[in-house]
Amino acid sequence: MALLKIVHYPDPRLHKVAQPIATVDDEIKALAADMAETMYAAPGIGLAATQIDRPVRLIVVDISETKDDLKVFINPEILSASGRGEHEEGCLSVPGIYDMVTRPERIRVRALNTQGQSFELEADGLLAVCIQHEIDHLDGKVFVEYLSRLKQDRIRKKLLKHAREAM
Ligand code: NI
Numbered sequence: 001m002a003l004l005k006i007v008h009y010p011d012p013r014l015h016k017v018a019q020p021i022a023t024v025d026d027e028i029k030a031l032a033a034d035m036a037e038t039m040y041a042a043p044g045i046g047l048a049a050t051q052i053d054r055p056v057r058l059i060v061v062d063i064s065e066t067k068d069d070l071k072v073f074i075n076p077e078i079l080s081a082s083g084r085g086e087h088e089e090g091c092l093s094v095p096g097i098y099d100m101v102t103r104p105e106r107i108r109v110r111a112l113n114t115q116g117q118s119f120e121l122e123a124d125g126l127l128a129v130c131i132q133h134e135i136d137h138l139d140g141k142v143f144v145e146y147l148s149r150l151k152q153d154r155i156r157k158k159l160l161k162h163a164r165e166a167m
Pocket of ligand 1: 093
């Protein structure tokens with residue numbers, strides 16, 4: 001397994017639309033394992049392949065306190081969504097930035113697991129937020145795009161400044 005480098009906003013690679021995965025083969029299983037390791041090490045509760053510059057439709061999520069409830073979603077699709085909820089979000093690609101985002105409160109999602117089998121899951125609360133946030137990444141969308149233009153500009157400038165200072 002290997003730790004992968006996480007791309008930071010406003011890198012344009014975060015805005016690529018990820019391609020569906022045709023076959024769940026050993027390469028995809030290894031990618032999922034590396035992404036999980038990278039997410040736990042960060043630490044974070046979700047990671048999309050887009051964030052490590054692999055634009056394929058694969059996300060990993062673990063919202064448990066004990067970090068032993070890994071969920072892998074390959075080619076995830078939201079089948080239905082209901083309610084509205086506002087939650088504070090952050091992102092491993094937008095370090096140090098947290099803000100409130102409104103999304104559907106409950107979702108039903110369908111995906112393939114690492115065995116290539118289709119499954120469906122109902123989620124609400126933090127899990128629903130996290131899955132929607134990660135699927136947004138696959139569609140090239142970062143959570144700051146839900147914020148005002150002014151906030152987005154501030155965040156972009158702040159992260160570009162950090163990136164320059166880190167060089
Ligand atoms: Ni994110």
